[in-house]
Amino acid sequence: MIDYRKKAAVPVWTLATGDVRVPALIGEGPMTAERLTELRSVLAALADGPIATLEAHPLPDRLDRGRGIPLDAVSPLAQHLSELVTRSARSSSAASAAGEGLYRMVVPAKVAAQFGQGIVRSMPSKEVAGGIHGALLNSTGIAAHATFVPVGKAAAAGAAGGAGATAGVAVGGTAALTVAAPLVLMAVAVAVSAHADAKRERAIEHITELLEQLHEQKLEDERSELDGCRDAIDKATAILFDQGKLGVSLGLDSAVHAINTALGHADHRLARWRNALDRLPDGEPVEIGTLTESFPGVDDHGGTFRTHLELASLAIALKRRVNILQAVEHAQGDPGNPFESFVRVLRRDQERLDELESGIARVLVRLSALEPARPSGLRPVFTTGEVDRLMRAAHLIRRLGDGVTPDGRAADVAIEIARHQDGSVVVFPALPVEA
Numbered sequence: 001m002i003d004y005r006k007k008a009a010v011p012v013w014t015l016a017t018g019d020v021r022v023p024a025l026i027g028e029g030p031m032t033a034e035r036l037t038e039l040r041s042v043l044a045a046l047a048d049g050p051i052a053t054l055e056a057h058p059l060p061d062r063l064d065r066g067r068g069i070p071l072d073a074v075s076p077l078a079q080h081l082s083e084l085v086t087r088s089a090r091s092s093s094a095a096s097a098a099g100e101g102l103y104r105m106v107v108p109a110k111v112a113a114q115f116g117q118g119i120v121r122s123m124p125s126k127e128v129a130g131g132i133h134g135a136l137l138n139s140t141g142i143a144a145h146a147t148f149v150p151v152g153k154a155a156a157a158g159a160a161g162g163a164g165a166t167a168g169v170a171v172g173g174t175a176a177l178t179v180a181a182p183l184v185l186m187a188v189a190v191a192v193s194a195h196a197d198a199k200r201e202r203a204i205e206h207i208t209e210l211l212e213q214l215h216e217q218k219l220e221d222e223r224s225e226l227d228g229c230r231d232a233i234d235k236a237t238a239i240l241f242d243q244g245k246l247g248v249s250l251g252l253d254s255a256v257h258a259i260n261t262a263l264g265h266a267d268h269r270l271a272r273w274r275n276a277l278d279r280l281p282d283g284e285p286v287e288i289g290t291l292t293e294s295f296p297g298v299d300d301h302g303g304t305f306r307t308h309l310e311l312a313s314l315a316i317a318l319k320r321r322v323n324i325l326q327a328v329e330h331a332q333g334d335p336g337n338p339f340e341s342f343v344r345v346l347r348r349d350q351e352r353l354d355e356l357e358s359g360i361a362r363v364l365v366r367l368s369a370l371e372p373a374r375p376s377g378l379r380p381v382f383t384t385g386e387v388d389r390l391m392r393a394a395h396l397i398r399r400l401g402d403g404v405t406p407d408g409r410a411a412d413v414a415i416e417i418a419r420h421q422d423g424s425v426v427v428f429p430a431l432p433v434e435a
Contacts, residue, residue, distance in 0.1 A: 012036065012148045013054040013084065014043070015105070015180040017339040031148045040412065044108040050339075052107045052184050055148070056085070059100040063418060065426045069194045073423030075242050077186035082423050084180060103417040105187050106433060112413040181339045186241070189328050189342070191415040191430035193237055196320040198429045200230070203314035210310065213302040219311070226262050226314050229255035233321050240328045256322055262315035266356060269308050273363045285373030288393050298367065298400075299393035312360060316353055323349050361404045368401030 009030070031039070036053070043051040071078050081103065207223050232251040239246060246252060276294030280286055288299050297303010327346040331338040372394045411432035418426040 010148050011056045011151050013151045013180075015052040015054055015184055016047075016049060017052070017181040017184050018049045031150070033148065036148050040106060040108070044110060050108055050111040050184075052105055052111070052180075054084075055104045055106075057102045057104060059102050059418060059420075063102075063426075065418065067194070067198065068418070068426040068428040069190050069197075069237070069241070070426045071190065071241055071424065075425070076182060077190060077241065077417075077427070078419070078423055078425045080180065080183040080186065081417065081419060081425060084183060085419075100421055101419050103419060105184070105415040105417065107184065107188060107413045107415065109412045112411065112432075185331060185338050185342050186328075187415050187417060187427065188413070188430070189324050190241055190427040191413075193321050193324045194427055195429035195431070196317045196324070199317040200314060200321075203310050203317060207307060207310045207314065210302050210307045214304065214307060216304065216307070219304070219307050222262065222265070222311055223314070225258050226311070226318060229258055229318055233318065233325070236325050237321070240325055240332070243332060246325075246329060252322075252325075255318075259315055259318045259322060262311065263319060263352075263356065266308075266312035266315055266360075269312070270356065270359050270363065274359070277363065277366050280370070285371040287373045288390065291367075291370070291372070291397075295367070299372075299389070299396060301396070309360065309364075312356070316357055319349065319353055323353075364400045364404050368398050368404075370397060372397060 040051075040053060073079070073082075085101075204223070204227055207219075211220055211223065232255040235250050236246055236252050239250075273294065280290075291298055295305040297305045297307075323346055327342045330345040331342040334341045372390060413430050414433045415430050416428045418428070420426075
């Protein structure tokens with residue numbers, strides 16, 4: 001969304017999540033995009049605590065707000081952001097307190113890793129080969145034309161109230177660091193929730209396409225039960241992100257039960273897939289018929305196996321949203337230390353989800369490395385149809401490993417927040433900032 005090609009002076013804040021001591025690196029003068037990237041790396045390595053950065057860009061003329069999560073002006077995130085910008089403008093001509101803007105927060109990789117290794121990954125785009133879905137126009141970084149102006153001596157964010165509204169200026173260094181744990185906490189929570197919901201929508205689309213071919217009622221029921229959880233999760237998300245209290249009338253407990261049941265199915269299927277691969281002879285070609293016994297439809301664009309994969313992806317995406325909600329609820333109930341509480345609660349279930357996602361990825365990688373064999377038989381010559389099927393199956397099986405990262409390296413996470421004249425915001429899905 002941000003047009004980084006335009007030359008502009010871009011205000012940039014350094015946001016601490018606690019009272020930390022950092023080296024005197026930022027200074028007060030303008031800096032290039034390359035310099036800002038270097039400083040992010042140094043701060044991540046040397047600072048006593050997590051340091052995020054926040055950039056203020058002009059709001060683009062065309063913006064697909066439907067891909068984000070909207071929050072009104074009284075939401076904690078909107079108030080924290082407005083407080084930061086407003087107070088900073090009083091002591092710095094670099095920031096504008098009034099009006100609209102598109103804010104880009106970059107959270108360090110070591111912080112993002114605490115939210116789960118699979119929680120933020122690029123999603124392949126249907127429209128552009130090698131492209132990704134997401135908010136960022138340039139996910140690999142910022143073009144060199146922008147000049148970044150550090151916002152020093154900024155008044156602290158968080159004074160607008162809400163869970164864990166800590167405020168102050170971090171100690172050490174020549175540039176003031178705004179202590180903005182609530183702002184970082186809520187931005188990450190909303191952006192990751194938006195990202196998980198984008199994955200849910202993508203999984204639903206794929207499952208629907210596959211079920212149209214299969215006409216399999218049991219899998220249709222699984223899909224319907226999981227997709228039916230969205231209403232309760234959406235309502236809980238809106239309530240918690242506006243700092244409300246959850247009640248039993250939302251139906252979130254029933255949704256969590258359905259999601260956990262689906263995750264149980266995914267665990268059992270993963271175990272069967274691993275066992276089936278372990279039984280195959282090492283280094284030898286495998287007949288298509290042998291593969292389809294354990295992985296039905298693996299040699300085609302549809303099939304039960306691919307539907308099982310998408311159902312697992314859907315369950316994982318929904319569970320990640322629920323985990324975020326549970327962490328936010330806990331953090332709002334323990335305002336004294338929101339960032340650490342958030343991470344501690346979130347980590348509880350993330351390890352299981354990461355292991356399930358990585359396990360499925362490893363199965364796909366193993367499958368993609370298999371060499372399909374010609375059908376065994378007495379006939380020395382095979383029909384053109386049999387040869388075509390073998391070649392098509394080999395191509396589809398090899399592609400199972402495309403874009404799969406069994407144990408992905410943690411990357412910095414970029415979050416974009418559109419702020420409007422009335423103070424309301426739209427938070428877009430979090431995306432990795434590729435190195």
